[in-house]
Amino acid sequence: MSKRIDRRAFMGATSLALGLGITGCAGSSINPVGESNVSGDRDGENGKTVPRTCVNDVAHEASLSADIRKLVDKTPLMDTHEHLPPEADRIANLDKLDSTPAPDFGMLMCHYTDSDLRVSGMSGDDYKKLIGRNLSPVEKWKLVAPYYERCRHTGYQICVRESVRALYGEDDIREDNCEAISRRLREQVRPGFYRRILREAANIEHAQVNSLSNPVFQEIEPADDLLSYDLWTIGIASGVNRNTLNHCAGAEVTTLKQAHETIDHIFDKYGPRAIAVKDQSAYGRRLNYEDVSDEDAAPIFARYAKGDRSLKPEEMKAVQDNLFRRCLWLAAVHKLPVKLHTGYTAGHGGMDLARVRDNMTDVARLSREFPSTTFVLMHIAYPYQRELIALCKHYPRIYADMCWAWIIDPASSVSFLKEFIMAAPACKLFTFGGDFRPVELIAGHARVARRGIALALTQLVQEGWLAESDAPALVERIMRGNARETFDLDRVLKNQKGT
Ligand SMILES: [Zn+2]
Incomplete structure (x- = not known):
């Protein structure tokens, strides 16, 4: 039987011929919850249920899966x-000898992939050679191959292979094609290649x-229809850095009041052109930003501004809390x-899991204290993604972002998406960030x-949780519509033009 049977025509003909209102056999359903999901045919004579051939269902499932994928x-x-x-x-760095990663296949193993390689036993020195400029691609391949083989099934490495497929027409990196992949990678680095890769390949x-x-903010290449930029708060608040504050103020910041004025100025200056605020302080501290009064924070900040090295960690935390x-x-x-x-931290050998576990508790408190602030919790708070679903379900201004999650743990991400859709409003979810x-x-x-x-949506339909007819609107919403609704790109582009 051809795999590409028109599902609706096929099912319609079958139902008519059999005079039945049923369309599936055990384990398959195209119906939403609450509608008929009969698992066999009724024999008109004696009312016994008899198994019907599942051939139509195999065709149906293949067709359903292909349609949703399309x-x-x-x-x-x-x-x-x-x-x-x-x-x-990127273009200027092509031939800079001190710039790493070098523009060859090693670049595809430099971000996240490197963590799996290192955890699989690759030494730091060998990794430096992999991304450096002293070895040929084949020499690099010989260095990395044993470690790549050890971790080739992880999401990070699947991502490498999918990139190679999308951009260079190869299905994997091997000794016999690493030179050609490296050559093509380098050739593609030319003006307009971001747009070509993002729009055409992805x-x-x-x-x-x-x-x-x-x-704090990217000004070199202004926001346009392809890229917009976050306002970054680590250096001015949550991980406050004197040099960053002084740089933004254009003068030495010596008091808490001046620090506040500088932060206000930064938001006034960049806020209209920023798409969002971004903060990854969770790498270095808990997200329990306490309500520290200006009176309490001011004397500590004054000592910090003078470079007082005797400041205790809890004193620095108090200043960060106040500023953030x-x-x-x-x-x-x-x-x-x-x-x-929120959640899992990049790198290897350093994650403080207890702190990661507290992320959701800490943000829930912030959301109660700042009910007008929209919080987008990144990376599904992995491996505490169910706590994130609970927050998104409960708090009107907490959203979930699946950025990075698909390659940290692909199978858990599929489960997360299914669970999220059935537990929390679908408008609270963003499904992609590389x-x-x-x-x-x-x-x-x-x-x-x-x-x-x-896969997640196909399974939801097959399991009878989601009506197939609901899939198109849901796909549009979670892949594109929610981000358009929540992040105001039109405002950014309008304000960018006015500068
Ligand atoms: Zn990031």
Whole structure:
């Protein structure tokens, strides 16, 4: 039987011929919850249930899965989180001998992939050689191959292979093609390659970028229809850095009042052109930002500003608490959603799981204290994603972002998406952010995400939880519509033009 049977025509003909109102056999359903999901045919004579051939159902399931996949593939993604450096920097770095990662296949193993390689036993020195400029691609391959083999089944490595498929037409990296992949990677780095990879290879409509090249906000390449930028609060508040504050103020900041004025100025200056506030202080501290009064924080800040090295960690925390709460308030004033890193931490050998576990408890308290601030909790708070679903279900202004999650743990991400859709309002979910510096890997990540989204929705329909007719609107919402509703790109573009 042909796999590509028209499902609706086929089912309609079958039902008519049999005079039945049923369409499936055991384990399959195209009906929403509460509608008929009969698992066999009724014998008209004696009322016994008899198994009907499942051939139609095999065709039905294959067709359902293909249709949903097609829908997900053609729907553009709104990408809510990347770390792309300016494209001009990538081009300028092509031949800079001190710039790493070198523009060869090693670059595809430099972000996240490196963590799996290191945890699989690769030494730091060998990793440096992998991303450096002293070895040929084949020499690099010989170095990395034993470790790649050990971890090739993880989401990070699946992402590498999907990127290679999307961009270079190869299905894996091997000794016999690592030179060709490296050559093609390098050739593709030319003006316009961000747009080509994001739009053409990854079908991404727009990407929000947290630039790591600037202390607070990316101004070098202004926001446009393809990229917009976050206002970054680590250096001015949650992980306050004297130099960053002084740089933004254009003078030495010596008092808490001046620090507040500087933060206010930053929000006034960049807020209209920023797509969101971004903060990943969870890497270094708990998210329990306490209500520390200005009176209590001011003398501590004055000591910090003077470079007092005797400050205790709890004193620094008090200053951070005071400053970051001001940012949370200003974010609401400027209508900027606050994206917080939550959950799993990148790298290897350092994650404080107890602190990660507390992320959801801490943010729930912040949401109660700042009811007008929108919180976007990134990376599904993995591995505490069920706590995140509970928060999104309960708190009107807490949203979940699946950025990075698809490659941390693809199977859990499929389950998360299914559970989220059935537990929390679908408008509270963003389904994609590559969270990458190299644009090349976003192409692979988008493919992994699309596979997962299609799988989750197909399973929900097959299991009878979701009406097939609801799938198109839901796909549009979770892949694109929610980000359009929550992040005001039109405002950013309008204000960018006015500058
Ligand atoms: Zn990130």
